[in-house]
Amino acid sequence: MFRIMMRRPTAPSLRAVAGAAMVLALAAACSDPAHPPTAAPTTAGVTNTAPTDSSNAPATPEASTPPSPTYTKPPSRNLHRPPGVAKLSGSVCAYGESAIQFFATSWAASQVQPVTEGRPVRDSVWAEAVEVLGTYHTGIAKTRSKLQAAGVPKSFVVYQDLADADAAIAEGIAAARAKDDSKVIPIYLKSRTAEDHIVESCSVLE
Numbered sequence: 001m002f003r004i005m006m007r008r009p010t011a012p013s014l015r016a017v018a019g020a021a022m023v024l025a026l027a028a029a030c031s032d033p034a035h036p037p038t039a040a041p042t043t044a045g046v047t048n049t050a051p052t053d054s055s056n057a058p059a060t061p062e063a064s065t066p067p068s069p070t071y072t073k074p075p076s077r078n079l080h081r082p083p084g085v086a087k088l089s090g091s092v093c094a095y096g097e098s099a100i101q102f103f104a105t106s107w108a109a110s111q112v113q114p115v116t117e118g119r120p121v122r123d124s125v126w127a128e129a130v131e132v133l134g135t136y137h138t139g140i141a142k143t144r145s146k147l148q149a150a151g152v153p154k155s156f157v158v159y160q161d162l163a164d165a166d167a168a169i170a171e172g173i174a175a176a177r178a179k180d181d182s183k184v185i186p187i188y189l190k191s192r193t194a195e196d197h198i199v200e201s202c203s204v205l206e
Contacts, residue, residue, distance in 0.1 A: 066118035069108075069185045071192050079204045082156050092146045093158075093202035099139025100165040100198060104191040106132075107172060111184045120181055129176035136169050147205075158201035165194040 081087070110125050140162050147158060168191040175183035 066116050067185050068116050069112055069188055071189055073196055074193055077157070077197075077200065079157065079201055081204050082153050085150070085152055085205065088147075088150055088152075088205045090206050092150060093143050093198065093206065095139040095146070096143030096162055096165065097195070097198055097202060099136040099143075100168070100191060100195045102139075103133065103136045103165075103169055103172065104188065104195055107184075107188050107191060111172075111181075112188050115181055115184045121179070121184065123179065126176045126179045130173060133169060133173045133176065137166060140166050140169070143202075152205065156201070158198065158205065161194060161197040161201050165191070165198060168194050 110129065111121050114121050114125075144159065144162050148154070152158065168187055171183065171187050171190065174180075175187060
């Protein structure tokens, strides 16, 4: 119940993004507005005219296709609970799992969606990201601290997974400060991978 509550934002913004926003954002990202449907040609009112010589006509440049996030879930690493470590409560990992999930969800809605539609991320969105994204580090740090207190050895892969999540968040903040649209999709994919890895490594501890 605790984890479900942690995953339920209350406002459709970077500060709190509903789970439905993720579905809507990715559905919008899958569309290709740069290539709208073309109406079928009609032959009504056609008159016979001499053919036009288009050999000297300038070439029409091809429209660039906006990037699209193609995410593949990482394969199982066949992890096992470290020897001597007792089964943990789900609340231990809930902070870190929720933090990276919220980050990936808000990033998809606010950064990935416009980029995949061929639009730049608005300056106001980047500004809000600079202000807000750093808060997600707190959840990662809290789970790391609880894992250490529970006696999970630092050699266990969950710590690297948390570090990868921290790195994705840090890269998101850097991209926001630079207003760098080219980093949007790589950061999104990195955050999704970190999220799936944390869920996997934490599941063997619970």
